[in-house]
Amino acid sequence: MNAPRIRLLNVDLHYACSAFKQRSLLAWIGERFRLGDNRTQVADIHALRNVSVDIGQGERVGLLGRNGAGKSTFLKAVAGLYPISGGNIEVHGELRALFNLGLGFEPDATGRENILYRGLLLGATPTAMRAKEDEIVAFAALGEYIDYPIKTYSAGMQVRLAFAISTTVGGDILLLDEVIGAGDATFMVRAKQRIFSLIEQSEILVLASHDVGSLSAMCARGIVLDGGRLLYDGPISSAIEEFKRVSELSGNR
Incomplete structure (x- = not known):
């Protein structure tokens, strides 16, 4: 290889x-x-x-x-x-790109269903996304809203879910377009920690x-x-x- x-x-x-x-x-x-x-x-x-x-x-x-x-x-x-x-x-x-977080959501589908849809766009299998579902829901901190349609989410809720999904699926090559802002101060702390973890795990980082x-x-x-x-x-x-x-x-x- x-x-x-x-x-x-x-x-x-x-x-x-x-x-x-x-x-x-x-x-x-x-x-x-x-x-x-x-x-x-x-x-x-x-x-x-x-x-x-x-x-x-x-x-x-x-x-x-x-x-x-x-x-x-x-x-x-x-x-x-x-x-x-x-x-x-x-x-x-294996390449992982963190930009355009809003892409890949179906507004009429629930957050839980969109975990699967977005995961497939990122190249993950349905089995892999189901195994990571609880982790994603917990990280996004959406509670019961995970079973509501995406169109009912605020912009911040959508970004948190998209970030949680995108950063759960790893890769050898990490492309970052700015250090991503992803919601309130508490979530930003966790988001930055996760980004740094992805950077450490990646074989190649390209950061704009x-x-x-x-x-x-x-x-x-x-x-x-x-x-x-x-x-x-x-x-x-x-x-x-x-x-x-x-x-x-x-x-x-």
Whole structure:
């Protein structure tokens, strides 16, 4: 069996402008009746540009960059959520991604039923999810509401349940998009403890964050992205300095 590894070779990723144009009837009407020829032109977004990265077993990697630099796109491309436009991505090992916690819920189904549904989306078997059900319910602290439809839950209750499910199913490779906020202060303490436990158990960690303190504490290697391009790949301390330099330059423009 191959050791856990993430390898990107000359990866490009575009968002087509058609995905952003005329999303609604009102937007279409606005374009049709706009005075003159000053219609808004939306260009394709080149989210990743010729990115090559090799991450091996045991590595803890921080992704740094300004908003829109490509950090979340990088993670979602590695997770297989975004199809790339060019190049190649190889992932060896069982991957667990912690972002988009709200995905995978059926609003008319109960919390208990959604444990099974979301578990299946995460690649777990029905037997495995049933075995973890009591643990998930206890961690989410939903009490009798676990047997109520998801559509009756508050936003905080949904996040707690989604977090409990997602972090119960482990993996060799852990992708994190920021350190996740998940409800009230008491739950946040338990959530952070669980995240740190997952990090310790994972063979590879890739964490995207603006919190340089967390990155310094958790990661040894840093990757700086800007405009979809790879600017720096090396020790986390130097990566943080490069990130600060780029941020200052952009602020002076």
